[in-house]
Structures are given as structure tokens and as C-alpha cells.
Amino acid sequence: MATATSLPADRLLITVAPTGAETLKDDCPQLPTTLEELVATAVECEAAGAGIIHVHIRDAEHRPTLDLGRLTDTVAALREATTLVVQLSTGGSVHDPLERRLKVLDAGPDSCSLTMGTTNFGDDVFTNPWPFVCELYQLSQERQVVPEFELFDLGHVHALHRLLDSYGLPYGGRVHCDFVMGVPGGMPGTADALVAGVAALPEAVTSWSATGVGRSTLPVALAALSKGGHLRVGMEDVLTLRKGVPVESNRQLVERAAELAVLAQRTPMSTDEARVLLGLAG
Structure with a gap:
């Protein structure tokens, strides 16, 4: 794997994914779905140690939307x-059409998610055909938006090799990935699966994080820390702190990640350091 930056080796990037597109507000009233709730969550999570916020938005009825104005x-x-x-998530919900997902970059984010292939997603299918992946990647280069390559399976790692070989490095020159693990239909949320995924990454990769969905949250986080990776946490991925104990706020999950970092002798990155890591500095 390529050397990312001159940042100290102990730095840990914490990404917070506060909302997602799957959970209903009626089922989880504490989920931040309004703009005011999302901003308040972001402020709390930055103070707790987050460096990136991975954003899905909702409409006035709390339903997932890719409305460009919003x-x-x-x-x-x-x-x-x-x-x-x-x-910004370019995945939206599994029901959003590809052409609307491409329009997400018109909102001018710093970064965007870029999922490297189609995967079964519970009872649904998260569609990411190869021509769409290539078009979105080239658009991110053109718009100077840094992609985070989302890897739901080992085949997605292979696709990342193919994409970089075909179209070169992303804007900023860094290559940051996130393993999304434990989704029914994707790779399991286990240490063995993470080790295999990291071993298969392209040499051009400069940093990676991991996300464990549901019960795999803590096993994946601990495995990622032991491998020198970074963490994504948030209510998009898990709604309980432990069995029978619901998450009350995304801040709790960021704080827990920061506590795990202390045990692993890692220090949460500042937002300035996160920008350096991703090639956004300057």
C-alpha cells in the first residue's frame, strides 16, 4: 500500500454516518433526518473526534431523497x-435511479462515496453497473471531488484495481477506501474477511477504513484498529450500543470509537489532518 502522507502514524480518521437511507424516523425518532438535526449532530460529532461526515438526506416527510436543492x-x-x-452519498437509497445519483456532485461536496459494484442488500439490490462506476469516477475527477471507494465484497476490491488502471488516480492523488461489512449479501463482518480485503487492495491505496453493520460493528472496529485502519461509525450502520440498549445519538458512537482509539494508542485526527489524508489540503 502506498504511503499516504507525513501525518503521524498513530492518527485515526473517524467518519460518522449519522442517518443512512434504510431506517424509518417512526421506528427511530432519535435519527437525525431534518437539516437542523443533522447540523446539530455534526457539531457534536466533530467535538467528539469525527473528521468526516457521510451524508444521506431526507425530505419533509423524513423519506430518503436526492433532491439537489436540499x-x-x-x-x-x-x-x-x-x-x-x-x-455526500451517491448511493442514496437502493431505489434511486442512476442518473439522479450522478447529479449529487452538482451540490459541490468535498468528497463523495463511490461504490465499486452491485451487491445484494438484504432483500433488495444495490445497483452499481460498471459503466456507471466509470462515469461517476470521471465526473469526480472533473469536479475535483475526492471519492471514497466503498467496498462491500472482495469483487469490489478487484474492480478498484481495474478502475485505477483505466482512469488513473482520483482528484488529490490519494486513494481512500471503506470496507462496508456485515450487510446481508455482502462480505461478512469478520476479522478474516477484513484481512483478506486489505491484502487484496491496490498498491495505490493510501488509506482505508472499515464499517461493521449491526452486530459486526465492534468486531470490525477492533480488527480495523489492529490492522492500522480507520473507522466509520454512526446510526446508518448500527442502532444499538449493546444488546437491548439503543443508541441515543451519533455522538455516543463517535465517542466510543475515540475510546477504542485510546486503547489502541491511536489519536483521532483533526479535520485539518483528515483533509491532508484525503488530498484536500490547500
Whole structure:
């Protein structure tokens, strides 16, 4: 794996994914779905040690949306209230059409998610055909938006090799990935699966993080820390702190990640350091 930056080796990037597109507000009232709730969450999570916020938005009825006006307003509000790297999801919900997902970059985020292939997603299918992946990647290069390559399976790691070989490095020159593990239909949320995924990464990769969905949250986090990786946490991925104990706020999950970092002798990155890591500095 390539050397990313001159940052101290003990630095840990914490990404918070506060909302997602799957959980209903009626089922989880504490989920931040309004702009005001999202901004308040972002402020709390930055103070707790997050460097990136991975954003899905909702409409006035709390349903997932890719409305460009709402996305643009969200980016502006988060930049006004925090110094977090603002990363918009280009996945939206599994039902969003490809052409609307491409329009997400029109909102001008710092970063965007870029999923490297189609995967079964519970009872649904998260569609990412190869021509779409290539078009979104080239658009991110053109718009100077840093992609985070989302890897749901080992085949997605192979696809990342193919993408970089075909179209070169992303804007900023860094290659940051996130293993999304434990989704029904994707790779399991186990240490063995993470080790295999990291071993298969392209040499051009400069940093990687991991996300464990549901019960795999802590096993994946501990495995990622032991391998020198970074963490994504948040209510998009898990809604309980432990069996029978619901998450009350995303801040709790960021704080827990920061506590794990202390045990692993890692220090949460500042937002300035996160920008250096991703090639956004300057």
C-alpha cells in the first residue's frame, strides 16, 4: 500500500454516518433526518473526534431523497457550522435511479462515496453497473471531488484495481477506501474477511477504513484498529450500543470509537489532518 502522507502514524480518521437511507424516523425518532438535526449532530460529532461526515438526506416527510436543492443547502449548512469534510452519498437509497445519483456532485461536496459494484442488500439490490462506476469516477475527477471507494465484497476490491488502471488516480492523488461489512449479501463482518480485503487492495491505496453493520460493528472496529485502519461509525450502520440498549445519538458512537482509539494508542485526527489524508489540503 502506498504511503499516504507525513501525518503521524498513530492518527485515526473517524467518519460518522449519522442517518443512512434504510431506517424509518417512526421506528427511530432519535435519527437525525431534518437539516437542523443533522447540523446539530455534526457539531457534536466533530467535538467528539469525527473528521468526516457521510451524508444521506431526507425530505419533509423524513423519506430518503436526492433532491439537489436540499443537498446543496445541506452542504452549505454543514460547512457553516463545522470544519468537517462533507462527504455526500451517491448511493442514496437502493431505489434511486442512476442518473439522479450522478447529479449529487452538482451540490459541490468535498468528497463523495463511490461504490465499486452491485451487491445484494438484504432483500433488495444495490445497483452499481460498471459503466456507471466509470462515469461517476470521471465526473469526480472533473469536479475535483475526492471519492471514497466503498467496498462491500472482495469483487469490489478487484474492480478498484481495474478502475485505477483505466482512469488513473482520483482528484488529490490519494486513494481512500471503506470496507462496508456485515450487510446481508455482502462480505461478512469478520476479522478474516477484513484481512483478506486489505491484502487484496491496490498498491495505490493510501488509506482505508472499515464499517461493521449491526452486530459486526465492534468486531470490525477492533480488527480495523489492529490492522492500522480507520473507522466509520454512526446510526446508518448500527442502532444499538449493546444488546437491548439503543443508541441515543451519533455522538455516543463517535465517542466510543475515540475510546477504542485510546486503547489502541491511536489519536483521532483533526479535520485539518483528515483533509491532508484525503488530498484536500490547500
